[in-house]
Amino acid sequence: MFFHIVLERTMLLHPRFFGPKLRDTLTHQLLQDVEGRCDGKNGFIVAVTNVDPKGSGEITSGTGMVKFPVSYNALVFRPFKGEVLECVVTQVFKMGFFAEAGPLQVFVSNHLIPDDLTFDSTQEPCFKSDTGEWRIQKETEVRLKIVGMRIDATNISAIGTIKDDFLGEIRDDATGT
Amino acid sequence: MARDLSEEEEDAQQLKLGGGFQRAQCLLNAEVIGILEQRQHLEENNNQEFTPTPVFDKSLEYAKRFRKYNNLAAATEARKELMNRNLEQFEICVIGNLCPVSAAEAKAIQASLPDPYRKDKEGHPDPLSEDDIEKLLTDIAHIRRFNN
Incomplete structure (x- = not known):
């Protein structure tokens, strides 16, 4: 925030x-x-x-x-533990994905990604649902919740989750974004 | 050590922000854009070259991507709408920035609202019911739609 x-x-x-x-x-x-x-x-x-x-x-x-x-x-x-915010995915790999919210880098481990999204690297690495309806890859906008932060002298990085209600890939709604 | 402790106490879901942030002024992304652009112009007006830091660039890019309101007037209107509802600063900006579409969604992303045990300044219970929140979200959606 x-x-x-x-x-x-x-x-x-x-x-x-x-x-x-x-x-x-x-x-x-x-x-x-x-x-x-x-x-x-x-x-x-x-x-x-x-x-x-x-x-x-x-x-x-x-x-x-x-x-x-x-x-x-x-x-x-200033990010806070428990805060929900929107991020842009920057990198996806087997262990999870990195996303950015402004200057903050957030890591979402595959344990904190819903089980119905599986890693797929046949094309662009992504996490997707079986039907392919949901897909998280580079540049996807996601809504996540910060569950932990690592604070050192010159940087803050965060751990996020999308394994909760109303979190995950952001879809354009009726109000139009 | 002290830092570890303070981090443990922090919980945005319960509005425990700690230190100077408890009463601090939160900003909507659309408002951030205005301030950052002002900062950029300030330097340019003085005929000095403005070399933005990476933090500045990333913040501006982020704020623009997730601005939600197409202009500052719409953001101000949305903020006014939110301020009328006895919400805390942090809640105002969480709702204002994420624009949930239902009360259930709003509650899922910010657990502190609405809290029937919370008292307002005069000691009355929080008057914000679920219906009020639905109404509020609809109002904000309208503001966004009419300023597109």
Whole structure:
């Protein structure tokens, strides 16, 4: 799910940046530092929408660098355990398939795929029903539920399931998508 | 260690989002597009080259693919419709983004609704019945259809 949240960060700036453009430098530096990053607490930081320096900086003794507390608004993508979301399948193989929801990669193991869908690699690798009515292959849009997440320092990946009611391949409905 | 614990407590189905996300502003995919494009233009207006990060590109592509509402006005209308129903932010966006067609489907994808034990701000029981949800979903389907 995408969120718009307020985050805080302490920026460390070299004295050579002091001057009329200090604020611009601060903003630029912040964008460089945080956009595109990911951490377990806030998820993927997609874009910073507003930067708001808080008060004046504080010179650190010894180095001359100045600490600026900054608060900023950011658009983040943060997955949650139990969340249901739509994904695009990127790769299918015997053990299951990978799908992407924006920056998040989700793996769905074949244990979490309904039993009536079987792996077939005669043409493009896919999971399909006996009749061929349902077929999950590369580029298929699926709705899945996140059952677990792996969080490390720079990335989040998830384990998903489609073995539940109203999950699996997305079909165009009467409302038209 | 603390991170492991917090992850265990998380459960979107029960609206346990933990930390700063409990009350955070959730966004519909269609709203995400607007914000990201604004961000893109901001840099371009300052005559600076905007080099989107892979995270930015993938998010925008994803939001466009699953936008559900063809324009921001439709998304805003749908959000207004959802906000009138005493739903939590997260529920608003789950329903708004996935557009289930029946109350049973809505409940299957987000177990927290409707909950007869949940109280609103004044302590009254949650007034949202199954019929209300059906009505809500129909309203959203209408909004989507008329903005195509």
